[in-house]
Amino acid sequence: MSTTTPTSGRGAARRRALIGRTVFAGPGLIYITAFMAIPVLLVLVYSFFQRGRFGGIVWEFTFDNYVRAFEPVYIQVFSNSLVIAGTTTLLALLIGYPTAYAIAKLPARWRTVALVMVVLPFWTNFLIRTYAWIILLNSEGPINSSLVDAGIISAPIGLLYTPGAVIVGLVYAYLPLVILPVYASIERLDRQLVEAAGNLGASRARAFFDVTLPLTLPGVMIGAIFVFVPSLGNFVVPELLGGGKTVMVGNLIRDQFLEARDWPFGAVLALFVISLLVILFAMQAAISRRINGTGKRMSSRA
Amino acid sequence: MTLETPLLTITGVSKAYGDVVALDNVSLNIRQNEFFALLGPSGCGKTTLLRSIAGFEDPDVGSISILGPDSSTPINLLALPPNKRPVNLMFQSYALFPHMNVRKNIMYGLQREGLSKEEIAQRVEEVLVTTGLTDKASVRPAQLSGGQRQRVALARAIVKRPRLLLLDEPLSALDRKVRAEMQIELKRLQHEVGITFVVVTHDQEEAMSMADRIAVMHEGRVQQIADPVTLYAQPANVFVADFIGSGSLLHGTASESSFSAYGSTFPCHNPDHISGGAVLVLRPEDVRVTGVTSTDNPLLVGTIIETHFYGGSSSTSVRVPEVEDVIVASHPGAPQHHVGDQVGLSWDPQTAVLLQVHP
Numbered sequence: 001m002s003t004t005t006p007t008s009g010r011g012a013a014r015r016r017a018l019i020g021r022t023v024f025a026g027p028g029l030i031y032i033t034a035f036m037a038i039p040v041l042l043v044l045v046y047s048f049f050q051r052g053r054f055g056g057i058v059w060e061f062t063f064d065n066y067v068r069a070f071e072p073v074y075i076q077v078f079s080n081s082l083v084i085a086g087t088t089t090l091l092a093l094l095i096g097y098p099t100a101y102a103i104a105k106l107p108a109r110w111r112t113v114a115l116v117m118v119v120l121p122f123w124t125n126f127l128i129r130t131y132a133w134i135i136l137l138n139s140e141g142p143i144n145s146s147l148v149d150a151g152i153i154s155a156p157i158g159l160l161y162t163p164g165a166v167i168v169g170l171v172y173a174y175l176p177l178v179i180l181p182v183y184a185s186i187e188r189l190d191r192q193l194v195e196a197a198g199n200l201g202a203s204r205a206r207a208f209f210d211v212t213l214p215l216t217l218p219g220v221m222i223g224a225i226f227v228f229v230p231s232l233g234n235f236v237v238p239e240l241l242g243g244g245k246t247v248m249v250g251n252l253i254r255d256q257f258l259e260a261r262d263w264p265f266g267a268v269l270a271l272f273v274i275s276l277l278v279i280l281f282a283m284q285a286a287i288s289r290r291i292n293g294t295g296k297r298m299s300s301r302a
Numbered sequence: 303m304t305l306e307t308p309l310l311t312i313t314g315v316s317k318a319y320g321d322v323v324a325l326d327n328v329s330l331n332i333r334q335n336e337f338f339a340l341l342g343p344s345g346c347g348k349t350t351l352l353r354s355i356a357g358f359e360d361p362d363v364g365s366i367s368i369l370g371p372d373s374s375t376p377i378n379l380l381a382l383p384p385n386k387r388p389v390n391l392m393f394q395s396y397a398l399f400p401h402m403n404v405r406k407n408i409m410y411g412l413q414r415e416g417l418s419k420e421e422i423a424q425r426v427e428e429v430l431v432t433t434g435l436t437d438k439a440s441v442r443p444a445q446l447s448g449g450q451r452q453r454v455a456l457a458r459a460i461v462k463r464p465r466l467l468l469l470d471e472p473l474s475a476l477d478r479k480v481r482a483e484m485q486i487e488l489k490r491l492q493h494e495v496g497i498t499f500v501v502v503t504h505d506q507e508e509a510m511s512m513a514d515r516i517a518v519m520h521e522g523r524v525q526q527i528a529d530p531v532t533l534y535a536q537p538a539n540v541f542v543a544d545f546i547g548s549g550s551l552l553h554g555t556a557s558e559s560s561f562s563a564y565g566s567t568f569p570c571h572n573p574d575h576i577s578g579g580a581v582l583v584l585r586p587e588d589v590r591v592t593g594v595t596s597t598d599n600p601l602l603v604g605t606i607i608e609t610h611f612y613g614g615s616s617s618t619s620v621r622v623p624e625v626e627d628v629i630v631a632s633h634p635g636a637p638q639h640h641v642g643d644q645v646g647l648s649w650d651p652q653t654a655v656l657l658q659v660h661p
Contacts, residue, residue, distance in 0.1 A: 195358055196397035198384040200462065201414030210410075214401050291401045292444065 040274065046267035055261035065268040074252070078272070081248040084163060084238075085231035088170040092227045093220065095171070096178030103179070104186040115183070118176050126173065130240050133169050134160060137241070161243030169237040174230060178223035185219025186212070218288030225280050233273055249273060307369060309334045309498050310355070310466055311376065315364030316522075317350055324350040325361065326522035332466070332500060334369075337492050339513035340502045343545070347522040348502045352468050355500070356391040357384030368466060385414070390464040394471040396455035398443040404454050405430070405439040411462045429461040432494065449480040456488075460495050469501045473508060485512055506546055510534070518542050534585075540657050543583045550589075550627040556580035556656055564624040568601050569651040579659040588653040589631035591618050591639060592646040600646020604629065609637040620647060 047065055050058040068074070103114045121129060135141055139156035147153045159165055189212060197207035235250035249269060256266030308331035317325040325347045332338045340348040353359040355366055357379070367376040368388060379387055390411070399407050405426060412422045430436045433453045443451055452472065459467055472488065473481045489512055492499045503509050509516050510530040518525040518533065518541075526538035537543035544551060554563025561570040561582050570582060592598040604622035616637040619628045629647055639645055 190395065190397065192393050192395055192397040193399060195356075195384070196391075196393055196399070197410070198358075199356055199389075199391045200411035200458070201385050202410075203383075203385055206414070211399060 043267045043270050043274075046264050047271055049264055051262045051264050055257075055263060057263060062264075065264045068265060069268050069272065074269075077247050077252050078249060080246070081232050081250075084166055084170070084246070084248060085228050088167050088174070088231045089224050089228040091167065091171045092175050092178045093182075093224060096175055096223060097182055097220065100179045100182035101186055103183055111187075115180075118179050122176065127236065127240075129173070130169055130237055133165070133172065133241055137165055137168070160241065161245060163242065163246050165241040166238050166246050166248075169241040170227075170231045170234060173234075173237065174227040177226035177230075181219045181222040181226065182216065183219075185216040189215055214291060217291055218284065221284040221287060225277070225284060228280070229273070229277050232276070306333065307373075307376075308332055309369050310500075311365075311367050312351070312355075313365045315351070315354065315361045315366065317347075317354065317359060317361045323522045325354070328364070328519075328522070328524055330517055330524060330527055332498060333515075334465075335496055335498055336514045337489065337499045337512055338501070339509035339516045340500065340519060341506060341509040341513075341516050341545075342504065342519035342525075344504055346519040348504075348519050349470060351519075352391070352470055352500070352502045355379065355387075355466070356389055356468055357382065357387050388464055389466045389468060390459040390462050391468040392455045392459045392470065392472055394474060396443075396451050396475070398451060398454055398458070400443055403440050403442050404435055404446075407443070407454055408458045408461050411458060415462070425461055429457045432460075432491065433457040448476050449484060452476060452484060453487075456491065460491070460497060463495075463497070465498060467497045467499050469499060471503055472501060473503075474505070481508075488512060510546075518545060520545070535655070537583065537655060537657065540581050540659060543581070543655065543657055547585065548630065549583050549585045550625075550629040552582040552584065552625060552627075553659070554580060554582065556658075561656060564602075564622075566602070570654060570656050571652045572656050574656070574658070576656055576658045581657045581659055583655040583657065584629060584649060585653070586617060586630045586632040588649045589629060590648050591620070591631050591633070592648055594644050594646045598646050598648075600648050602629070602647045603644065604647065606639050606641050606643045606645060609639065609641060611636055618645075620645060622647070 046057055048061055048063070050060045050062055050064070052058050099118075103111055103118075106114055136143055137159040138144070139158065139160070141159075143159065144153075144156040148156060193211050193215065194207050197211045198204070202210060232248065233250040233253070235248065235254045238244075238246045238248045238251055249272075253266050253269045253273070256262045256269065260266075310332040312331070313329050315325055315328045316323070328347070328351060340351060342348050350359055354361050361380065366379045368379055369375075370377050371388075377388075379389070399410065402410065408426050408429060409422055412425060417425075427436075430439055433456060435450070435453055435457060438446065438450060438454075443454065446454065452475070456472075469488075473484055476484060485508065488499070488501075501509070501513065510533075513530065515527060515529050516533055517527045520541050526533060526542045528536070528538075533542065534547050537546060540551065543549065552561070552563050554561050555578060556562075556570070556572060556576045558575070558577070559569065559572060561568045561572075561580065563582070568582070592600050594600060594603055602622045602625070604620040604625075606618055607621045607628065608619040610617045615632055615634050617630055617632045618637060618639060619630050621628055631647065
């Protein structure tokens with residue numbers, strides 16, 4: 001690939017293309033380097049040193065932070081978070097996929113309207129939207145009172161300050177992040193593939209599970225990651241709707257930096273979340289290559 | 303005409319999308335084991351008709367029925383959902399499932415029929431051999447060439463052994479050389495598997511060379527249904543004459559045995575007793591280039607604007623004042639004249655087709 005002779009026309013063209021690409025990608029690259037690569041590197045470095053008494057770092061190398069992360073109490077927080085984020089993701093997919101499917105089947109001019117409705121909540125402050133759930137879920141709130149009025153329950157039940165409330169709040173917050181990528185993949189799917197399945201004898205349900213679902217799986221996975229990762233790191237919703245009883249990784253990391261002033265340990269926890277994210281994206285890429293049957297081609301070109 | 307019951311009967315089918323009429327009272331019969339072509343320019347309704355047969359469009363009125371398996375009772379196709387129709391469609395884009403390899407693509411339709419594993423495996427192997435895809439069986443569609451994809455699409459459809467196979471522009475995605483090979487292969491396969499083929503195409507050469515019968519469509523209506531030779535020699539109307547083959551049209555007025563146009567009167571063959579507005583169709587092979595003297599007795603006189611030499615034959619394009627169409631004459635051998643020459647044109651009145659122009 002790199003055997004370009006400067007004098008050959010092809011080499012010059014390739015070099016021009018490279019310069020062009022650098023110019024266009026430049027601002028993005030600089031931004032990513034400054035605000036992502038360097039901070040992540042910093043977090044990585046911090047994780048190997050000792051905490052300062054009032055925050056900050058004492059530059060003495062140690063693995064203690066990593067060892068500490070495997071103490072049962074932290075394992076518990078991690079598994080708690082994984083269950084809550086996993087349930088959130090599952091629920092968001094179960095609600096989001098049918099919604100995205102329905103939007104993709106709308107007439108073209110209604111699709112735009114529906115998509116604007118999906119992102120509309122983003123125009124309101126996240127805290128206000130989460131506080132709204134406190135009003136909805138508390139024991140005098142509309143959900144409890146209408147359940148009592150309908151005679152389904154005799155006295156208000158504790159909805160707020162439960163893991164369930166945290167999940168409801170997280171699903172609500174991140175649902176649009178599922179709907180949009182899933183919508184994009186359904187909309188892009190060649191309608192003739194579904195027709196072909198029907199023509200070959202598949203019922204509509206069968207065609208959905210054999211063709212539509214597997215081919216939209218890359219979009220589903222993107223949506224799942226978009227919900228799973230921020231749910232794992234979210235600390236506002238567990239605090240407001242979980243009442244501080246439900247501790248998630250997000251809360252833990254924030255506490256290390258802002259309250260316990262243990263930056264190195266916070267860095268370790270943050271690295272765990274970042275690694276999980278990288279692994280998930282790598283899985284997503286591998287699966288979408290498999291689905292489109294382009295795996296071999298890509299590797300032979302590299 | 304044979305008296306056997308047609309395999310597919312389409313009667314009075316119409317379909318409109320808002321104000322756009324896609325199909326206008328289309329009726330036609332397709333016989334068993336024939337290679338039938340629906341031919342017309344884009345937007346003529348041929349694809350809508352094909353999709354109506356397959357079940358992806360619902361005609362507003364009309365009926366489509368296919369002969370039942372016992373060859374006696376016709377089945378009303380329009381009452382069946384697409385997956386229950388004994389009809390397979392080869393899509394223009396081929397619509398191969400990208401997440402399945404060639405064998406799984408081909409197997410898919412048989413699995414939906416609930417056949418035994420052994421039968422599925424045997425029929426898939428057979429069709430892989432017929433279409434020459436055996437060594438590609440475990441490859442994904444993305445790694446195949448256009449011609450190979452077309453064969454997979456064909457294999458996936460014929461493995462179902464439908465009584466009717468619909469092909470939507472089967473060759474349009476292929477380059478010229480592969481096209482010619484595939485044309486022959488399609489014809490061979492049709493004979494081999496004994497399935498009735500209905501091909502939709504906008505390419506008249508493709509239709510003429512492959513089909514037993516052709517329905518020419520224009521603006522949602524069937525213009526003429528005939529075998530290729532009849533279509534060429536006896537076009538039913540001006541559209542068919544213009545669309546099929548090349549030829550020049552002279553616009554004028556017909557009477558019992560003559561045709562007047564551009565201030566001249568030509569003798570003509572008028573078996574249908576056409577009178578009034580008419581068109582005379584001149585096919586290139588019927589037009590002779592002559593001298594301009596009275597002994598040559600030319601019917602028209604014009605100037606040569608182009609000559610082409612094709613090796614075995616050549617064509618001469620002549621511009622005649624007042625005539626809208628350039629008149630093309632083809633003849634064996636090298637061109638006899640030069641661009642700019644004044645020449646006469648004549649033709650045998652028996653060979654030129656006279657057509658009524660409907661006001």
